[in-house]
Amino acid sequence: MSHPQPDRDELRSVLDLVRGQAEDYLSALDTRPVRSTTAEAAAATLEGSFPETGEGACAALRELFERGLDAAVHSSGPRFFHFVIGGVTPAALGADWLTSLLDQCAGMWVASPLGVRLESVSIAWLKDIFRLPAEWGGAITSGATMANFSGLASARQWWGEKHGVDVSVTGLAGLPAVPVFSSGYVHASAVKVLGMLGIGRDSVRRFARDAAGRLDLEALEAALCELDGAPAILIGNAGEVNAGDFDPIEAMADLAERYGAWLHVDGAFGLFARTTPRTEDLARGVERAHSITVDGHKWLNVPYDCGFTFVRDASYLNKAYAVTAAYLDEADEGRPVMSDFVPESSRRARSLSVWATLRAYGRQGVRSMVERHLDLAQHLARRVDAAPELERLADVPLNIVCFRWHPEGRSEEELDRLNTRLGEAVIEDGRVFFGTTIYEGRVALRPAIVNWRTETKDVNFMVDVLLEVSRSIPFT
Numbered sequence: 001m002s003h004p005q006p007d008r009d010e011l012r013s014v015l016d017l018v019r020g021q022a023e024d025y026l027s028a029l030d031t032r033p034v035r036s037t038t039a040e041a042a043a044a045t046l047e048g049s050f051p052e053t054g055e056g057a058c059a060a061l062r063e064l065f066e067r068g069l070d071a072a073v074h075s076s077g078p079r080f081f082h083f084v085i086g087g088v089t090p091a092a093l094g095a096d097w098l099t100s101l102l103d104q105c106a107g108m109w110v111a112s113p114l115g116v117r118l119e120s121v122s123i124a125w126l127k128d129i130f131r132l133p134a135e136w137g138g139a140i141t142s143g144a145t146m147a148n149f150s151g152l153a154s155a156r157q158w159w160g161e162k163h164g165v166d167v168s169v170t171g172l173a174g175l176p177a178v179p180v181f182s183s184g185y186v187h188a189s190a191v192k193v194l195g196m197l198g199i200g201r202d203s204v205r206r207f208a209r210d211a212a213g214r215l216d217l218e219a220l221e222a223a224l225c226e227l228d229g230a231p232a233i234l235i236g237n238a239g240e241v242n243a244g245d246f247d248p249i250e251a252m253a254d255l256a257e258r259y260g261a262w263l264h265v266d267g268a269f270g271l272f273a274r275t276t277p278r279t280e281d282l283a284r285g286v287e288r289a290h291s292i293t294v295d296g297h298k299w300l301n302v303p304y305d306c307g308f309t310f311v312r313d314a315s316y317l318n319k320a321y322a323v324t325a326a327y328l329d330e331a332d333e334g335r336p337v338m339s340d341f342v343p344e345s346s347r348r349a350r351s352l353s354v355w356a357t358l359r360a361y362g363r364q365g366v367r368s369m370v371e372r373h374l375d376l377a378q379h380l381a382r383r384v385d386a387a388p389e390l391e392r393l394a395d396v397p398l399n400i401v402c403f404r405w406h407p408e409g410r411s412e413e414e415l416d417r418l419n420t421r422l423g424e425a426v427i428e429d430g431r432v433f434f435g436t437t438i439y440e441g442r443v444a445l446r447p448a449i450v451n452w453r454t455e456t457k458d459v460n461f462m463v464d465v466l467l468e469v470s471r472s473i474p475f476t
């Protein structure tokens with residue numbers, strides 16, 4: 001088959017093929033290894049020169065599935081604990097397929113009342129579940145990095161106005177350096193975003209009182225005091241990636257109020273603490289921030305890519321992003337032009353999977369998933385505490401357990417080396433998946449539990465595999 005034009009008759013066989021592939025894949029996902037030991041070799045088989053004539057959609061898709069599957073990391077399954085990567089709920093999967101089916105451009109009302117309306121409904125429901133004020137603005141982004149970008153672009157706009165400048169029009173040139181203050185918990189993506197915004201990666205000062213990075217509130221206040229009334233941007237971290245700890249957001253909100261600063265909170269996964277009374281206090285005060293970042297593809301379990309930006313005064317988002325061109329749509333009451341509130345002009349209607357997830361499972365469904373993960377994290381902590389060769393390094397306030405392998409009689413240096421090797425060996429083994437970090441200066445493991453499929457047996461399996469793999473590591 002080598003049609004110069006795509007062949008419409010292929011569509012039915014394509015749908016049948018993919019449906020069969022999906023059924024096979026999903027029925028094995030709970031128990032398949034997360035990563036094949038031949039993943040890299042499989043990825044290499046996908047190389048090749050650009051064909052002169054095509055082989056047709058079904059052949060291409062069969063090849064993609066048969067060879068590609070081995071090269072994929074099955075992070076949407078229940079035994080993937082690395083980074084903070086969620087899975088895909090059934091509602092989200094179905095809606096994501098419909099998103100491609102309908103192929104909506106959710107940048108403007110006129111191009112997709114469906115995509116735009118579902119986005120405003122989803123944002124309203126999310127503000128409800130996170131208990132943020134209903135009057136705040138918000139939008140769907142491609143993830144927490146771009147949500148941090150949007151929150152901090154709003155902060156930059158506000159900061160410029162304090163200096164009498166519209167930064168989106170005239171830029172930052174000629175202005176003083178932007179003071180940005182955070183704790184040692186600040187996420188790498190927020191730092192990267194400061195670079196992208198022209199504020200500069202080095203502009204951020206981290207006030208940490210210990211090696212874990214906990215906020216030194218007194219030092220932060222002293223720095224704000226020193227500014228003598230000049231505006232500053234604070235970044236609070238609601239859920240840091242090593243142990244799931246929180247900056248004292250309420251105290252940061254007090255300081256922001258007292259010193260007239262902008263408080264941006266990165267709650268990529270940690271804001272989900274607000275969905276259950278068991279952990280809601282961790283992010284107390286977040287409703288007093290000026291901008292907030294949350295991820296969709298982490299704890300909400302919608303597919304990549306999806307995140308959310310919430311901004312108290314959406315006019316800053318609008319000033320940062322508004323576009324005008326004669327052929328574009330004008331905003332109209334109740335018919336928002338989304339591209340005036342997000343970086344992209346054309347954009348995927350990610351709202352379909354968000355809306356379908358919230359509609360399908362409701363407040364109770366999200367809450368019970370989060371509570372189940374909190375229980376699983378405590379279960380994992382107990383298993384770590386019960387294993388003489390494992391050492392827990394941090395409390396478990398949320399869904400991450402930070403610990404290390406600690407065979408007796410080893411120096412700190414050796415322990416770092418052994419844990420690094422163990423992290424690599426777990427990934428090479430592939431049955432479960434998580435990696436290492438540095439916590440308080442020590443190499444540590446930090447599995448995170450965010451996948452709706454994960455159950456107690458998966459957590460037990462992870463610990464069993466970890467101990468088994470550790471026994472294969474030579475002590476040298």
Ligand SMILES: *Cc1c(COP(=O)(O)O)cnc(C)c1O
Nearest residue numbers: 143144145146187189266268295
């Ligand atoms: C994951 C994460 C980010 C970056 O999110 P992406 O969705 O990967 O862009 C930012 N902040 C925190 C706290 C995170 O956990």
